[in-house]
Amino acid sequence: xxxxxxxxPLIPFIGFLINGLLGQKIGRSAVYCIGCSSIGLAFLFSVxxxxxxxxxxxxxxxxxxxxxxxITVGNLNIDVSLMMDPLxxxxxxxxxxxxxxxxxxxxxxxxxxxxxxxxxxxxxxxxFFMIMLVLGSNYLVMFVGWEGVGLASYLLIGFWxxxxxxxxxxxxxxxxxxIGDFGFLLGMFLIFITFGSLSYFDVFPKAVHMYEHGxxxxxxxxxxxxxxxxxxxxxxxxxxxxxxxxxxDAMAGPTPVSALIHAATMVTAGVYMVAxxxxxxxxxxxxxxVMVLMSAATAFIAATIGILQNDIxxxxxxxxxxxxxxxxxxxxxAAYGAGIFHLMTHAFFKACLFLCSGTVIHAMSGDQDMRxxxxxWKKIPITYVTMLFATIAISGIPPFAGFFSKxxxxxxxxxxxxxxxVGKIVWFIGVLAAGITAFYMFRLIFxxxxxxxxxxxxxxxxxxxxxxxMTGPLMVLAFGALCGGWLGIPHxxxxxxxxxxxxxxxxxxxxxxxxxxxxxxxAGVQHHSTVLEWxxxxxxxxxxxxxxxxxxxxxxxxVDVLPKRLAETYSIxxxxxxxxxxxxxxxxxxxxxxxxxxxxxxxxxxxxxxxDGVGVNGQAWLVQRGSGALRxxxxxxxxxxGVFMLLGLVVMLWFFIV
Amino acid sequence: xATLTHYIVLSSILFGLGAIGFCTRRNALILxxxxxxMLNAANLLLLAFSNFxxxxxxxxxxxFIFAVAAAEVAxxxxxxxxxxxxxxxxxISKFNVLKW
Numbered sequence: 001x002x003x004x005x006x007x008x009p010l011i012p013f014i015g016f017l018i019n020g021l022l023g024q025k026i027g028r029s030a031v032y033c034i035g036c037s038s039i040g041l042a043f044l045f046s047v048x049x050x051x052x053x054x055x056x057x058x059x060x061x062x063x064x065x066x067x068x069x070x071i072t073v074g075n076l077n078i079d080v081s082l083m084m085d086p087l088x089x090x091x092x093x094x095x096x097x098x099x100x101x102x103x104x105x106x107x108x109x110x111x112x113x114x115x116x117x118x119x120x121x122x123x124x125x126x127x128f129f130m131i132m133l134v135l136g137s138n139y140l141v142m143f144v145g146w147e148g149v150g151l152a153s154y155l156l157i158g159f160w161x162x163x164x165x166x167x168x169x170x171x172x173x174x175x176x177x178x179i180g181d182f183g184f185l186l187g188m189f190l191i192f193i194t195f196g197s198l199s200y201f202d203v204f205p206k207a208v209h210m211y212e213h214g215x216x217x218x219x220x221x222x223x224x225x226x227x228x229x230x231x232x233x234x235x236x237x238x239x240x241x242x243x244x245x246x247x248x249d250a251m252a253g254p255t256p257v258s259a260l261i262h263a264a265t266m267v268t269a270g271v272y273m274v275a276x277x278x279x280x281x282x283x284x285x286x287x288x289x290v291m292v293l294m295s296a297a298t299a300f301i302a303a304t305i306g307i308l309q310n311d312i313x314x315x316x317x318x319x320x321x322x323x324x325x326x327x328x329x330x331x332x333x334a335a336y337g338a339g340i341f342h343l344m345t346h347a348f349f350k351a352c353l354f355l356c357s358g359t360v361i362h363a364m365s366g367d368q369d370m371r372x373x374x375x376x377w378k379k380i381p382i383t384y385v386t387m388l389f390a391t392i393a394i395s396g397i398p399p400f401a402g403f404f405s406k407x408x409x410x411x412x413x414x415x416x417x418x419x420x421x422v423g424k425i426v427w428f429i430g431v432l433a434a435g436i437t438a439f440y441m442f443r444l445i446f447x448x449x450x451x452x453x454x455x456x457x458x459x460x461x462x463x464x465x466x467x468x469x470m471t472g473p474l475m476v477l478a479f480g481a482l483c484g485g486w487l488g489i490p491h492x493x494x495x496x497x498x499x500x501x502x503x504x505x506x507x508x509x510x511x512x513x514x515x516x517x518x519x520x521x522x523a524g525v526q527h528h529s530t531v532l533e534w535x536x537x538x539x540x541x542x543x544x545x546x547x548x549x550x551x552x553x554x555x556x557x558x559v560d561v562l563p564k565r566l567a568e569t570y571s572i573x574x575x576x577x578x579x580x581x582x583x584x585x586x587x588x589x590x591x592x593x594x595x596x597x598x599x600x601x602x603x604x605x606x607x608x609x610x611x612d613g614v615g616v617n618g619q620a621w622l623v624q625r626g627s628g629a630l631r632x633x634x635x636x637x638x639x640x641x642g643v644f645m646l647l648g649l650v651v652m653l654w655f656f657i658v
Numbered sequence: 659x660a661t662l663t664h665y666i667v668l669s670s671i672l673f674g675l676g677a678i679g680f681c682t683r684r685n686a687l688i689l690x691x692x693x694x695x696m697l698n699a700a701n702l703l704l705l706a707f708s709n710f711x712x713x714x715x716x717x718x719x720x721x722f723i724f725a726v727a728a729a730e731v732a733x734x735x736x737x738x739x740x741x742x743x744x745x746x747x748x749x750i751s752k753f754n755v756l757k758w
Contacts, residue, residue: 634757637750639681642677
């Protein structure tokens, strides 16, 4: 039953090898077939494994498969081993499921591209590494997957590498991620030093044990350091402040890549990592405080930037950053299940949004600017309806998926057990960001699908609905965006309608039980009135509806005057937000330029002058000059040599006699 | 009565003469003779010690040295003759091409 776990990563890897090595020779249909069926098989095996996992009793829900011993040095023992518990089960279903759908979509999207085989082999490679990240049972295997998905992301952002912008975007993503990975590595070292192992099965029980026996205090400096370093890694991969700048640029890649890697799966790796490490984070409230503030800021700032973007994919990119901020709010108020829940629902609706934007771009012959769209809904109705579903979901309107997960995060933030006051501030920021999200997402819908068409004549004639390989996945994902949230219906609503259980929360309970116990013992079990919860829930829905109405008023009713007038009235704010708070420019002058000059200093002064000039060439120069002087002694006269020999003799005698 | 000291002094004087001759004279033949003088100063010392220590090994050694010196002189003079045939000159200060 546990024996076939290794097949889940292996099959995409084989697909990657075949497509990568033979893709050019075997032809289009074979590449499509291998690319999609390998992921499909992986998905099937995942479903099978998760089914068996769910069938076993709650306390036995853990499959482990150790493949081989990788590193054995001193007391460092690392196995390549896979594990599946409820947390990785949900992740693996999201990863393989969404990947499969997006692979199908790519068949239609990449139909006119010449390097389709490269695309599919990269995608398969990405899925392989993502599965390793999710299923790995120690930090090093996770790190291999972590780096591997970064590589796949780099390759796919720069997929159309012939244009410099795309290659630069790939480099930016890779380098920014490297900064985060540095933090991840240091965190890993610190974990090894503190707990003497990198395996989850050693580290987490040991942490609980040490805490219970007083060997490890709550909020001890080493735990805070570990958690903040790991969080630095997560900010890189999951595009949080301060390392979020690469994600909007990553939209240079093909749209299925944006949907799969930069919305649904890879960028959520940080959230998964935090949830996986939940016990360590629970023991470091200060780290959680830093994290919750950072992620709330990310959620809010990214949402505001999204308001004024005109590139359809960039709006979605900033919305992804903002939603990732939500997930991090979830995990950093110690509501790990809520974070993963939002990760799951977000994977559905954001993948759907990106794929829809892909078919819109397809219909617009490659134009991504929303200012030249408008009135498209009659011509591409399937895209319109599916995108509307996903937009309602992200706006947090019940009963769509986003409502349940977002509301749970906000409620958990409101009742943050460690820092109640901060939790309420974060709740307020979160609600505000939710309103802004609803506003800019409906702005996108209204600008793209409603009003009058603003593009060229030729574009207008070309607009058409995409083939079924592209619309089919949209429908599947839109279904997910509608129903995905029903797995985690909060107790409040569940009790109101009878006894609908919160399936996801119950499923996750074994993974987070220790954390919940520690929090309960430390901060006390909290009781909140159901009235308050109802009020907050209604409040966040009202804010979302308010955002939608505002978008309707500005971009439908008064579209001819209001957007322009608002921009003129608040021109300073408009400029500030339109230019994304000048973050890229600030980073350029504060980080990149000093680093550039530092590198120039090391190159020109330290390397070229000190090491090459003084060190290597200097020694050669010294030897040359020295021997140049010494060789004058050898003047060719035999008698001179005789004199020197005599002198030598005299010196030797003097030594022996005196 | 000639003591060991006399022999040592005599041999030192001979060696010194040879050394000074080697360093100061220009004629290659004279240089050769100076070298022989130094060699034979060493031979004389060997003989003296051999006699005073009643050890025949020293005298046998001297015979060997004579043989080697004769061979060496034969080679050296042959080189000198070839040199003279080439440039009609045996002034050693004219030959300094063999350098760096």
